[in-house]
Amino acid sequence: MTQTPPSFGRPFQAALVLAFLAAGSLARAQDEDEPDDAVQVQQRAMQVNVWTDENFDQWIYNGRDITGIRGRLASLLILQIEDVERTCGLTEDQKKKLQLAGQGDVKHFFDRVAEKKRRFQLVKNDQNKIGQIFQEIQPLQTALATGPFDHGSIFYKTILKTLDPPQAAKYTRSLREKTAFRYRAKVELVIANLDESIGLRADQRKKLVALITEETRPPKRYGQYDYYIVMLQASRLPESALKPIFTDTQWKVMQRQMAQVVRLEPFLKSNGFVPEDEPTDRPPADAGENAFPNGVKAFPKN
Amino acid sequence: MNRIQHIAFSFGILGASPMIAPAQDQKVAVPAAEKVEAKKIDGKPAVRKAVIAVPAAKVMVQPELRGRVLGGVRAIAVPAAKVMVQPANPNVAVAVDGADANLAPMIAQFTQQYRPVLASELQFVRVVCEPTKEQRKEIAREGEAAFTDAMKTLAAAQLRGRVGNRIVFLGAVAPAQAVGAAAANTEPRYLIQSGLAAAMRKHLSAEQLARYQVEIDKRNADRKELTVHNLVSILDQHLVLTAVQRDQLCDAMLQNWSENWLGTMEILSYNQQYFPTIPDKVIAPILNKTQKKIWDGTQKISGGANFNGFQMRQMIQFGDEPALVGDDDKDDAPEVAAPVQEKKAQPKKE
Numbered sequence: 001m002t003q004t005p006p007s008f009g010r011p012f013q014a015a016l017v018l019a020f021l022a023a024g025s026l027a028r029a030q031d032e033d034e035p036d037d038a039v040q041v042q043q044r045a046m047q048v049n050v051w052t053d054e055n056f057d058q059w060i061y062n063g064r065d066i067t068g069i070r071g072r073l074a075s076l077l078i079l080q081i082e083d084v085e086r087t088c089g090l091t092e093d094q095k096k097k098l099q100l101a102g103q104g105d106v107k108h109f110f111d112r113v114a115e116k117k118r119r120f121q122l123v124k125n126d127q128n129k130i131g132q133i134f135q136e137i138q139p140l141q142t143a144l145a146t147g148p149f150d151h152g153s154i155f156y157k158t159i160l161k162t163l164d165p166p167q168a169a170k171y172t173r174s175l176r177e178k179t180a181f182r183y184r185a186k187v188e189l190v191i192a193n194l195d196e197s198i199g200l201r202a203d204q205r206k207k208l209v210a211l212i213t214e215e216t217r218p219p220k221r222y223g224q225y226d227y228y229i230v231m232l233q234a235s236r237l238p239e240s241a242l243k244p245i246f247t248d249t250q251w252k253v254m255q256r257q258m259a260q261v262v263r264l265e266p267f268l269k270s271n272g273f274v275p276e277d278e279p280t281d282r283p284p285a286d287a288g289e290n291a292f293p294n295g296v297k298a299f300p301k302n
Numbered sequence: 303m304n305r306i307q308h309i310a311f312s313f314g315i316l317g318a319s320p321m322i323a324p325a326q327d328q329k330v331a332v333p334a335a336e337k338v339e340a341k342k343i344d345g346k347p348a349v350r351k352a353v354i355a356v357p358a359a360k361v362m363v364q365p366e367l368r369g370r371v372l373g374g375v376r377a378i379a380v381p382a383a384k385v386m387v388q389p390a391n392p393n394v395a396v397a398v399d400g401a402d403a404n405l406a407p408m409i410a411q412f413t414q415q416y417r418p419v420l421a422s423e424l425q426f427v428r429v430v431c432e433p434t435k436e437q438r439k440e441i442a443r444e445g446e447a448a449f450t451d452a453m454k455t456l457a458a459a460q461l462r463g464r465v466g467n468r469i470v471f472l473g474a475v476a477p478a479q480a481v482g483a484a485a486a487n488t489e490p491r492y493l494i495q496s497g498l499a500a501a502m503r504k505h506l507s508a509e510q511l512a513r514y515q516v517e518i519d520k521r522n523a524d525r526k527e528l529t530v531h532n533l534v535s536i537l538d539q540h541l542v543l544t545a546v547q548r549d550q551l552c553d554a555m556l557q558n559w560s561e562n563w564l565g566t567m568e569i570l571s572y573n574q575q576y577f578p579t580i581p582d583k584v585i586a587p588i589l590n591k592t593q594k595k596i597w598d599g600t601q602k603i604s605g606g607a608n609f610n611g612f613q614m615r616q617m618i619q620f621g622d623e624p625a626l627v628g629d630d631d632k633d634d635a636p637e638v639a640a641p642v643q644e645k646k647a648q649p650k651k652e
Contacts, residue, residue, distance in 0.1 A: 068599075071599075072599060075592060075596050075599075076596065078592050079541065079542045079592050079593060079596065080542060082542075083542040083544075086544065145600075146539045174544075174545070178538060178545075181531070181538070181545075181548060182538070185528065185531035185532045186532070186535075188531060189532055192524070192525060195521070196422060198422060198425060199422050199423065199425040199426030199428075199429050199430075201429055201430060201517055202517060202521065205524060247429055249425065250429070
């Protein structure tokens with residue numbers, strides 16, 4: 001069961017605002033010469049509570065037609081297969097398997113969109129539920145942007161089953177580099193945010209980035225709570241490793257910030273963001289617990 | 303203005319700041335942004351709390367966030383279409399002259415909102431320059447006055463709709479050199495740093511200032527790098543880059559740096575439907591044919607304008623940080639020792 005997110009979810013709001021911007025829906029709903037009366041105004045606002053199927057399609061497809069969407073997903077699938085082939089080489093048979101698997105994911109994507117649309121149609125006039133729907137479709141938006149071929153996909157599972165050990169080793173190395181790059185970038189961003197708050201010298205930032213990158217693991221899944229996940233894991237590091245990096249004053253603030261983040265832990269855990277409590281030499285990241293049949297970890301330590 | 307309002311206003315959704323509402327503890331129906339503008343010059347001097355009904359704005363209410371802050375677009379109905387304006391701290395008063403009287407509520411709001419930035423910047427000076435107690439005291443005292451001026455500038459710019467254009471690349475010691483079009487920059491942290499810079503130049507030694515400038519330069523360089531790293535990471539999610547391509551793209555973007563990228567980075571981190579705007583000459587030579595096709599077919603955004611990048615996050619996530627200065631600062635300027643403590647009205651500055 002998931003918990004209510006913390007109240008300071010700016011990134012979600014930012015995404016929301018951006019999504020609406022992209023939908024081109026911005027306009028002023030009232031003429032200047034209309035009466036300046038709060039009651040009338042609110043009543044009028046209630047009357048225009050109309051969401052349409054077009055709104056839903058706009059949210060998901062961002063103004064593109066279905067042919068264009070299918071073309072985009074086909075291109076994304078080609079990209080994925082090219083990447084695997086470039087990394088470890090593929091036989092024609094392996095390529096076909098991956099192609100089929102990817103097509104299955106594309107079909108599954110459209111099935112999910114159809115299901116969400118049905119749910120949307122049931123609640124589209126209910127202002128209280130529409131926000132929830134919007135939240136639920138965000139994974140679909142992401143899937144459309146980057147392709148529905150992530151770690152839970154048929155495509156990914158097929159890779160795990162199809163590659164032979166030498167191929168798996170090469171592919172693993174490539175994924176590992178990619179994961180490390182992404183997580184380091186995220187940690188750098190977190191430390192920059194911390195710097196804005198407590199004023200860190202360059203050498204302090206460098207030590208913190210190195211320590212956190214080395215001793216913590218990527219979120220199980222990335223998203224709007226990345227900052228908190230990194231800080232939560234930092235809070236678990238031994239004080240003997242962390243404290244010497246800060247001045248006394250900075251450390252006081254850091255401690256308080258970490259204490260605040262720790263209070264979010266139940267929420268972050270229950271919503272599947274936090275890496276499991278495992279040694280850092282276990283596979284991190286949103287790759288899940290997948291591993292190649294030969295025992296090669298999909299995501300060994302960075 | 304809280305974080306979500308800030309974003310909404312940054313993108314022009316609500317058109318005008320609700321903080322200009324000239325009423326105390328009352329609801330103001332605002333049929334259009336223009337009328338908000340009209341009300342703000344009514345001349346009511348003080349705002350403690352205002353709740354503005356925004357009929358024009360359609361507000362998307364996340365259930366958990368209902369009753370907090372809402373941005374809006376037309377097509378959405380808002381039964382509770384209110385923008386809750388964060389109440390100004392009634393004990394925060396900023397002396398303004400007659401011409402600025404209408405800005406007072408906004409100045410008070412900004413003063414409260416951005417005081418942690420002042421505290422963190424003073425802390426940065428302390429960590430880097432290791433000033434003596436006397437130096438700290440003078441910088442804090444003059445920095446406070448500069449901070450007040452900065453908040454006035456910010457409020458005035460807000461009314462003109464020109465608040466902050468990007469995250470600042472710091473140049474407090476030599477702002478014109480470091481920032482370029484410094485005069486037009488109303489980004490809050492930049493304004494605060496610029497104000498502090500004058501005090502620092504007055505009270506710190508050349509060696510201390512040099513040390514500070516070195517750190518500022520490193521900070522800027524780090525920010526460029528991390529921005530590029532994060533954007534390339536985002537692109538990697540879309541384009542499935544190779545390790546070599548990632549490196550090439552990092553190099554190319556650093557060589558063709560655009561400050562707008564700072565503003566787009568965070569929002570792109572949470573909304574993967576968009577790409578940052580990167581000139582084709584930078585990225586195209588690095589991509590293969592399939593990647594180029596995806597790149598060409600994806601919507602780009604060129605944020606940065608009116609989006610404050612990093613700096614909003616910490617203040618809202620963690621609020622004020624009274625511990626930013628050490629115990630031995632308690633006899634420094636009181637507002638620095640306790641940056642979020644209530645502050646009485648100060649005499650008008652001549």
